[in-house]
Amino acid sequence: MNYFTYFLGLSAVFLSLFGYMTFFHEKFNVSPAFTPVLAVSSVTVLLYLLGFTGFLGASSIVLYILGMALLTRSIFLSFKGGYDPIKFILSPGIVAFCLISVFFILRCRGMSVLHVDNFSHWATAIKDMCLTDSYPKLSGAVTFRNYTPGATVFIYHVCRAVSFSESHALMAQGIMIAACGAVLFCKASFKRPVAFVAVITVLFASFAAFSLEGASLGIYNLTVDGLLAYVAAAGGVAIFAHRRDFFRCSLLLFPLTVWLSLIKSSGKIFSLLLIIFVFALFFRDYFKKTTPKRKLTLSAVCAGTLGINLLLPLLWDLYSDIVFKGYQNKFPTGLGVLSSIGSKDPKFLKSVFKGMMEELIDISSPTAQLLTTSLIFAVGVLILTAVFKTKGKFMIGVCLTSASVLIFYIAELFILYGFIFSEAEASILASFYRYFGTLEVLLSLILLTASIYTVDSFVVTDGKAVLSYLITSAYVLCMAIMSLNAVKDNLILLAEPYRDEVTVDALEKREYFKDFYSGVREKIPPDSFVIVYTEKTDFFTSTLPQYELRTTHCMFIYPYFSGFPEIAESRLEYPDYFVVESGGESFKSLAASYGYTVVGDGTVYEVNRDTKVITVK
Numbered sequence: 001m002n003y004f005t006y007f008l009g010l011s012a013v014f015l016s017l018f019g020y021m022t023f024f025h026e027k028f029n030v031s032p033a034f035t036p037v038l039a040v041s042s043v044t045v046l047l048y049l050l051g052f053t054g055f056l057g058a059s060s061i062v063l064y065i066l067g068m069a070l071l072t073r074s075i076f077l078s079f080k081g082g083y084d085p086i087k088f089i090l091s092p093g094i095v096a097f098c099l100i101s102v103f104f105i106l107r108c109r110g111m112s113v114l115h116v117d118n119f120s121h122w123a124t125a126i127k128d129m130c131l132t133d134s135y136p137k138l139s140g141a142v143t144f145r146n147y148t149p150g151a152t153v154f155i156y157h158v159c160r161a162v163s164f165s166e167s168h169a170l171m172a173q174g175i176m177i178a179a180c181g182a183v184l185f186c187k188a189s190f191k192r193p194v195a196f197v198a199v200i201t202v203l204f205a206s207f208a209a210f211s212l213e214g215a216s217l218g219i220y221n222l223t224v225d226g227l228l229a230y231v232a233a234a235g236g237v238a239i240f241a242h243r244r245d246f247f248r249c250s251l252l253l254f255p256l257t258v259w260l261s262l263i264k265s266s267g268k269i270f271s272l273l274l275i276i277f278v279f280a281l282f283f284r285d286y287f288k289k290t291t292p293k294r295k296l297t298l299s300a301v302c303a304g305t306l307g308i309n310l311l312l313p314l315l316w317d318l319y320s321d322i323v324f325k326g327y328q329n330k331f332p333t334g335l336g337v338l339s340s341i342g343s344k345d346p347k348f349l350k351s352v353f354k355g356m357m358e359e360l361i362d363i364s365s366p367t368a369q370l371l372t373t374s375l376i377f378a379v380g381v382l383i384l385t386a387v388f389k390t391k392g393k394f395m396i397g398v399c400l401t402s403a404s405v406l407i408f409y410i411a412e413l414f415i416l417y418g419f420i421f422s423e424a425e426a427s428i429l430a431s432f433y434r435y436f437g438t439l440e441v442l443l444s445l446i447l448l449t450a451s452i453y454t455v456d457s458f459v460v461t462d463g464k465a466v467l468s469y470l471i472t473s474a475y476v477l478c479m480a481i482m483s484l485n486a487v488k489d490n491l492i493l494l495a496e497p498y499r500d501e502v503t504v505d506a507l508e509k510r511e512y513f514k515d516f517y518s519g520v521r522e523k524i525p526p527d528s529f530v531i532v533y534t535e536k537t538d539f540f541t542s543t544l545p546q547y548e549l550r551t552t553h554c555m556f557i558y559p560y561f562s563g564f565p566e567i568a569e570s571r572l573e574y575p576d577y578f579v580v581e582s583g584g585e586s587f588k589s590l591a592a593s594y595g596y597t598v599v600g601d602g603t604v605y606e607v608n609r610d611t612k613v614i615t616v617k
Contacts, residue, residue, distance in 0.1 A: 009162035010105070013175070016067025017043075021094075022074035026083050031241075033093025033186040034252055036179035037234045041255040043067075044154040045312070048262060051153065052315060057133030060160045092189065092196050097182035100203070104174020107495075108220070111167045112514070114506045115221045119543040121147055122222035123166060128550065129156045130164035137323055141526075141550040148316045150262025151176070151224045169222060177207075177219065180230035183237045184445065187453045194473040195456040201480035202448045204494070206441050208484075209366040211493040218437070220497050224264050225434045229441040231260050232270040236446050239277050240398065246278075246285045250301045253278055257305065261313045266435065269412050270442075271309055273405060278305060344419060348426075352417050355429050356410070365433055367440040369486040374447040377479045378402075381451040384475070388458045398450040402443050409439045448483060452476050509540050516581065516603075517548035523604045523617050524577050529553040531571060533590075534581040541581065559586050569594060578605040578614055 020039035024030045030038060043063055050059035077083035088094060113123050125142045129135065129152060136142040149156075151173065158172035159165075181203050188196040210218030210226045218226040235256050242249035253274055260271040282302045286295055363372050378399055385392040413435060417426040458472045484491065498504055524530060530553065532545050537558065545554045555575075561568040572594050580587050580603055588598045591614060598605070600616035607614055 006162055012064055012068075012161045013158050014101075015071055016064045019067035019069065019071030019074070022083070022085060022088060023070040025088055026074060026077065028248075028251060030248075030252070031093070031186055032088050032091035033096075033182050033184075033188075034238060034241075036093070036097045036182045037231075037256065038252060040154060040176055040179040041231075041259040043157065044150065044262070045255050045258050047157055048149065048153050048312070049315075051135055051149075052319065054134065056129065056135065056156070057160065060157050063157070064161065093182040093185040096185045096188075096196075096200060096203075097178050099200070100178035100181050101175050104178060105171050108167050108170040108174055111170055111220060111497075112507065112510050113166050113170070113221055114503065114510055115223055116539045116543050117223050118221060119547040122152070122224065123169065124547045125149065126152045126155050126159070126169050126222065127164060127547070129153075130159050131550070133160075135319065135323075141546050141552055146317070146320060147264065148262045148313055150259055150264070150267065151222070151227055153262075155222070170220060173222060173227060174219070176227060177230045180227075180234040183234040184449045186237060186241050192456060194476050195452055198452045198456075198476045198480040199449060202445070202452070202483045205370060205480075205483040205487050206445055208487040208490040208494040209370045209441055209444075210437070211490045211497060212366070212433075218434070223434070224267075225438045226441070228260070228263060228267050228270065229438045229445070231256065231263065231267070232274070232438075232442050233445040235260065235270070235274045236401075236442075237449065239274065239281075240394075240450070243281060246281045246298065247301065249281060250278060250305060254305055254308070257309050258312055261309055262316070266412070266416075266438070268313065269409065273408060275306060275309060277401075278302065348423060349418050352426055352429075353414060355427075356414060356417070356432070359429060359432055359436065360410070365437065365440075366487045366490045367433075367437040367444075370444045370483060371440040373482050373486040374444040374451070377451050377482070378447045380475075381454050384455060384458065390458065395450060395454050398446065402446055406439065406443065409436075444483075448479065452479060455479075506540075509538070513540055513544045513548070517544065520579055520604055521549055524549055524551075524579075526550040527553065528576040529574055530577050530579055531555050531557055531575040532579045532581055533557045533583065533587040535559060535583040535586075536581065545579070557587075557590065559583060559590070561590065572596070574609070575607050577607060577617070579603065580605070 017036070017039050020042060021032075021035035024035045024038050025032055047056070047059055047063060050056070050062075053059065074083055074085055078085050113119075118124070121142060125136055125147070128142055129149070135149065154176060155169050155172040158175065159168050162168050162171075184199050184203060185196065188199060190196065206229075207219055210229075211220070212218055235253060238252040238256065239249060242252065257271040257274050257278075260267040260274070279302060282298055286298050363369055378395070382392070382395055382399070385395055413432075416435075417429060417432075421430065455472045455475050458468055492499060498507055526549070528549070528551055530545060530549060530551060532541075532554065534541050534556065535558070542556060546552060555571045557568060557571055561571075568590070572591070578587070578591075584601060591598050596612050596614050598614045602616035604617045605614040606617045
């Protein structure tokens with residue numbers, strides 16, 4: 001790595017983001033804590049739209065230049081005395097954004113992604129975009145083409161400046177999480193540092209909760225389940241913080257809800273919930289005594305927010321239909337879901353519901369323990385509000401909203417497993433811990449943040465203010481410490497994820513295949529039809545060729561296929577290349593039994609289909 005160019009690229013990323021952040025702060029009087037997520041979401045949505053022009057790389061450069069220009073504008077205004085950037089930079093939200101970003105930049109340095117879903121889609125899509133400076137095409141390596149690029153497009157934007165690597169992609173995801181986490185400091189003040197310390201502690205506890213054992217490290221993978229929790233939490237805090245200001249709330253939620261819809265299908269659920277809350281604010285303001293012009297403006301803002309949220313994800317569907325013509329989605333969508341409702345066996349649906357209920361009452365996972373802790377403290381704060389006779393309505397509203405989101409999300413998961421997933425996946429509730437973990441961390445952040453600020457604001461005005469401060473500070477710090485205690489087994493994994501035995505084993509395999517395919521990749525053109533012969537059957541063997549060789553035309557031949565001649569014959573019919581990962585002699589024997597002549601000993605063989613001669617390349 002050239003550290004000088006890396007530092008320049010990273011500087012460009014942050015200077016550009018700070019340009020957008022200072023612009024939103026100065027021009028629209030947005031609270032500093034909300035500017036990072038507003039900048040990231042706005043850049044992502046703009047680049048997503050510009051990507052359809054076919055000039056993704058050029059569009060990214062334009063957005064960097066625009067951010068630099070806005071930063072120059074802010075500096076110029078500061079010299080004229082019209083803006084104070086130092087006060088902005090030293091605000092709690094911006095300090096937290098910088099601290100969390102630095103953590104991810106240092107922690108993700110040199111890391112590799114390990115979860116299988118990275119190689120079937122997430123990391124593959126980012127790599128494909130970075131190498132081609134365009135959205136995935138039919139000739140690329142991406143197979144799950146119905147996944148919208150709401151996270152990958154910002155990661156591409158960062159990698160455009162610092163170069164592509166798996167560690168840089170993870171770092172870019174960390175910057176997105178840091179931008180969302182900064183929102184939680186919207187009510188923090190360095191004059192009352194207890195709340196700041198508590199919120200940042202709770203935030204790092206949530207990072208630890210996502211640091212799962214094995215190869216499924218949530219924030220150290222690109223599978224977006226962790227990212228969804230933080231983006232949705234940022235949206236929820238934005239609504240509560242601006243619940244009395246419809247227009248400012250709409251300004252923040254406009255790019256944020258669109259971004260949520262573009263990250264993943266389940267993000268549309270959270271986006272819908274946020275829009276419902278915005279609509280509630282709309283009706284509250286609409287029926288107040290106000291002018292017809294204001295009512296028209298309110299209606300236009302609401303209609304625009306809803307319309308854009310429906311339209312922009314559809315652009316990707318349209319793109320997929322055109323570019324990947326004839327491609328079938330892995331899961332049914334739209335009316336396809338409705339058509340499957342009547343065909344499901346009631347006994348199967350009952351078993352799915354029972355399995356979900358059993359999972360819901362299991363609090364053995366770190367995310368579940370963090371949510372349990374947050375619920376305990378939320379109830380405690382409700383009791384304190386009764387004692388102090390203050391802030392009760394706010395906490396009751398937060399708790400009722402959290403309960404509504406929980407019920408809504410459980411219903412969505414039931415539809416997912418009951419009617420969308422295959423019965424084989426649904427019967428074992430595949431990836432349930434990841435999907436539900438998203439909601440558990442989301443609700444934990446909302447409940448704990450609301451609890452911290454509610455308790456921190458308690459002040460007794462009858463001469464006992466110092467006692468009040470000591471009591472509330474002790475309670476807030478206790479809340480933060482207990483949050484860490486809920487995920488204590490994962491704190492080591494957060495700081496040093498490769499300590500876990502299963503993860504170390506997965507990393508060793510990952511490094512072996514990375515080295516193996518680095519030599520193979522130079523000999524095989526992208527999008528070739530490749531047959532891999534191997535004696536190994538683990539998931540790395542079956543997913544990495546697609547990722548490393550950038551081809552979807554990849555099949556596997558194993559030694560035991562000699563007992564399945566039909567399968568072997570169908571796979572051996574059209575290859576351009578053979579890659580022998582292990583078992584060279586048995587490969588020659590199997591190939592010869594199907595009329596191939598193998599010439600030489602090696603790893604990569606080129607196929608002459610006319611003569612059926614396989615030659616070492």
